[in-house]
Amino acid sequence: MFDDQHIKVAVDAVVFGYKDLKLHTLLIKQKYSPFQGWWSLPGGFVKDDESLLAGVARELREEAGITVNYLEQLYTFGDDVKRDPRARVISISYFALVNADQFTLKADTDAIEAQWFEINDLPELAYDHARITEMALTRLRAKIHYQPIGFNLLNKEFTFPELEQLYTAILQKPIDRRNFRKKILSFDLLVETNKFQKEGSGRPAKLYRFHTQKYQALMASGFYFEIKFA
């Protein structure tokens, strides 16, 4: 039966943040072996009496000092029986989108540092965390085609140029701005404010807010967004 099973259960998180107009991910530096001094995803072993979700939220608080509202399960890595040199460990990975400017990172417990890294400039990662990060990026880029996500990465009020810039940073390729604007507006999920924001040398751009409640209602009804960017 299961008494002779010796598999350990960990959780890891890929937290995407948007900073300086670029997509970043949150990494911590390992305090202990077997990857002492290496950068890795925040994460760790699940306690017997906590849910997987509570476990990953706790690790993010402990190792990076951040509280994330919404974590989505990404994938469970457990096909490589030697992915951890200490023991057979499977990892249930999660991903999250946050506004990086809202948090002050603070490393503790198993982490000696916590830091945002631009996704095109990641250090070598411990374990199979490069693969987990890659999968999270692929998922994010796939999702953006059929769900208007990413608003969590921006400030509560944002301009259309800011939204376009975010989508460009996520997809890493230029988008057709006119089609994008028309499509996003057609979902009727943006609330116009009366405020404007000066953008560079151009004329001021209108500030919008995202209609979270309406979005959740649409998603619950099984609505598909189908956004094309090119």
Add this chain to the structure above:
Amino acid sequence: MFDDQHIKVAVDAVVFGYKDLKLHTLLIKQKYSPFQGWWSLPGGFVKDDESLLAGVARELREEAGITVNYLEQLYTFGDDVKRDPRARVISISYFALVNADQFTLKADTDAIEAQWFEINDLPELAYDHARITEMALTRLRAKIHYQPIGFNLLNKEFTFPELEQLYTAILQKPIDRRNFRKKILSFDLLVETNKFQKEGSGRPAKLYRFHTQKYQALMASGFYFEIKFA
């Protein structure tokens, strides 16, 4: 560290099959406690030296006598710490689409019976397996909007009416046949044969095959299908 963790790791599979023009799922009857005599998903504990995928494939062979080519990871259930009365057990769930007529079911090991059940007529299931089945159905119905899946459920050669009937059975609602036909043909993934099949009282319908290689190449290139049914 992890020596004081006592979480056990199981895998479970939701295998969808198409039989008598209806969508079915494969269930087994439990031989042992704590749900002796109950119907459940095929599945069980992972061995220390086998991958998760190898574990679920083995359980399907042992409990139902079937070999499934492609299993997709669905979700890891581990938030309810009491989902198994014996111990803290998390389950990595998988789903698969098969041609039910190709298999002869044969229960063994932990199963005393293996049987296809119509998805609208499932018995009460052990553990949280009703919830897992529900999530697999939701995933299948979501996926069908952006990937031309389901061909695994049919014979190698099929008619358009058969394909429409399958999609109707999966979505459990009528589809717009003309739009559906036009859309599916536009992907250029169906290969016309020179053969015809007599359908009921109507005139014979042309037999098609699915262009698996072309489909895989499209998917690998990040193509999105966007199929609307209504």
